[in-house]
Structure formats: C-alpha cells, structure tokens
Amino acid sequence: GAVVSQHPSRVICKSGTSVKIECRSLDFQATTMFWYRQFPKQSLMLMATSNEGSKATYEQGVEKDKFLINHASLTLSTLTVTSAHPEDSSFYICSARSRDRGYYGYTFGSGTRLTVV
C-alpha cells in the first residue's frame, strides 16, 4: 500500500534554531500534502496545504514565515520551523493525497515529535 515516510521521528533543538521535517511518498506521487500539528491530548489541526510546484496555503493563524513549507517534487514535501521557540514544541504530522488514488486517498506519515528547549 501507499507509504509516507516522515523524518525525523523525534528532534530536540535549542530555542532560536531551525528544524526541517521531511515527508516522502515512497510508492506514489503526492500531488497534495497536508501538514498538521497536534498538542498533547488534542486533535490534529491543519496548518497548511501544499500542491506540488505551488506555494502553500496556510490556515488562519498559522505564520507562514515561521512554518516554511516546500513541495518541490511529487514525492517530497518539507516543513521548516524557523527560529523555534518552546511554544512550537508539538507533534507534527504530514498527510499525502494522490491524484492517482482519487480524492479519497490519504496516507499519513508517522509524525515528528519536536521539543524546543
């Protein structure tokens, strides 16, 4: 089945540094990637949607200069948390939708636990 590989699974960084999270679709072309954020014991909140080759569309309240999303190819999307602060500590998950699999095909990555100290 379709697999999305997300790396790293855990990262600890110092306040003020930047962290890059990668999501790769391994056996299908991800025309659209979604990035979610999840706080402890809470739901997943959509941060942004990115289509291959286009600028990402951010949800209201999400700082696009802080959370840089790049979807340069059909198999790779990255989320960079710039100048991270402790309040950015969270669980980040990507999801890929494939044109080939129709609108109903979503595959989630395994998530990245970011801790900013």
Added chain:
Amino acid sequence: SQQGEEDPQALSIQEGENATMNCSYKTSINNLQWYRQNSGRGLVHLILIRSNEREKHSGRLRVTLDTSKKSSSLLITASRAADTASYFCATDDGGSYIPTFGRGTSLIVHP
C-alpha cells in the same frame, strides 16, 4: 474548516467488551474516515465510509453513517488490550476534500 466531534472523550472498558464511539459533524461531506493513533505515534487509517453508504464492516470494526443526523459511529467488537489508543473521525467538507479531525476518543481496554 469544519470539525467532527467525538463522543465520549474517554472510554474505559474490559477486554472482550464492545466499544462504541460517536462522531458528529456540521456540514455536508463527501466521506468520513476513522483513524487510530497510539500514544505519540502517527495515524493509522481504519475505515472510510462514503456519504452514500450507511454501514461498513472491516474485521472487528463496524462503522455507520447517518447523514440526516450528521453523525457516525465506530463499533469495535470483542475489544483487546491492543485496541487501547485514541480514535479520531475525519470529515471533509463538500468542496475541499481536506480531512479535518475531531478531538478524538481515548479508549482504554483493560486486560
């Protein structure tokens, strides 16, 4: 964006019992999906039910959808300790096809 709302927020049962979780949503949808998330891990897709379907089965899972009430239920029969996880419903609104999630139900199955 709309959000499904799961009920109950927490559920604690004994192994072998059935677990029922409900999800309500606000606007018309194309489909509704249920996911499981083990603590600190990613999401695992369980089942998708389309708006023109009323019931779907997959192993020990049974999902119903009532579009007139804008609600869905997930039934796990003969629960096992390994079913302990959080369960989320995800809906998409009629036009965007972007899945949005409810708060989830935390299920604990005691051995």
